[in-house]
């Protein structure tokens with residue numbers, strides 16, 4: 001029994017120039033890692049496609065599900081494979097093509113194309129052929145004409161009112177003649193799009209547990225950034241009562257897109273209490289945010305990351321006015337990426353549902369930020385006002401304390417499973433002698 005062939009298409013936009021080999025190498029690596037543990041016989045690159053050949057016993061449904069999470073793929077689908085050399089009736093591979101008649105060569109391909117489309121519903125169709133193996137003696141145009149004509153006659157014979165349409169047909173039956181078999185397929189699953197994983201450099205995402213920052217991280221990962229996460233937590237004496245478990249679940253949901261990641265956990269409540277005690281009430285939230293950015297900047301230094309990601313969306317809450325985002329952002333020299341800044345909440349939730357973070361973020365958890373919420377938060381703070389408020393706080397010392405108390409967890413995605421692989425320091429101290437006790 002032959003194995004399953006999956007044809008993978010990628011956008012050609014990122015293939016321009018000298019980076020082509022680098023991106024293709026990364027895409028191939030992404031596919032290989034995503035399919036780890038499933039029996040892959042080989043991955044070939046005939047022309048501008050990739051063809052994954054699974055062993056006969058491999059779970060092809062699992063392979064398709066996993067491929068949905070490989071960024072850089074525009075579409076993919078299972079193909080029918082026709083070994084035209086055998087079909088041509090000659091054992092001598094080298095001159096099989098030359099000696100067989102056109103009709104002998106095309107007849108098994110036509111039959112496979114018919115099987116592929118006969119139960120599909122469509123009113124217009126086209127056949128598109130590619131010949132990445134030039135030793136096949138019928139050229140692409142002739143294949144399209146022959147097979148298209150054959151399918152048309154068969155469909156009409158069944159009384160179906162269909163038309164051939166070359167521009168935007170409802171169904172396209174594709175035929176790829178590779179150095180191996182000819183591949184025939186009409187149904188394609190949409191891929192994730194984006195750029196291959198880990199091609200763009202490293203970033204740190206401030207992950208809150210809410211809907212937005214998880215989606216923001218995803219958007220940057222999809223464009224090839226490798227993202228590590230920092231989560232600031234408070235409330236609840238144990239991890240289960242705080243937002244930590246939410247952050248962990250989100251990271252597990254996101255790691256398949258990039259295969260490995262880190263989660264830095266910072267106990268934030270002691271630091272927040274200092275802000276509450278010493279800074280003007282109306283600036284509290286903005287000062288929490290600046291402190292988070294300062295600590296995240298230090299984490300970026302440890303992680304060789306070149307920028308920070310937040311889930312800010314313009315005007316969504318008081319801290320996300322243009323003025324406040326500028327005043328908060330002034331606390332770090334690193335670029336801040338806000339991929340959701342122009343998105344509506346509904347658009348963000350739709351992505352969250354698609355990538356599976358929605359239900360995790362929807363769980364109730366203790367968010368540290370609303371703690372000690374000011375009655376009238378400043379809507380238009382300036383960087384200077386916040387600098388001044390921080391001056392009396394000893395902000396450098398707070399950053400040091402944050403860094404000293406952080407813990408690190410590593411996650412990876414292998415064999416189709418996302419899990420935590422190592423945990424260094426305990427995230428929450430157990431027992432009553434808590435070192436995380438509030439300082440106020």
Ligand code: ATP
Pocket residue numbers: 205206207208209210211212213214230231232233292309310311312313316317319368369
């Ligand atoms: P989210 O849905 O991500 O919580 P939000 O719309 O609720 O975003 P805020 O809570 O104001 O907005 O937070 C703005 C951004 O600040 C978040 O998207 C996130 O990047 C960062 N942030 C907020 N709280 C935390 C936290 N506890 N740990 C890490 N980052 C945080």
Ligand code: MG
Pocket residue numbers: 208210367
């Ligand atoms: Mg939030």
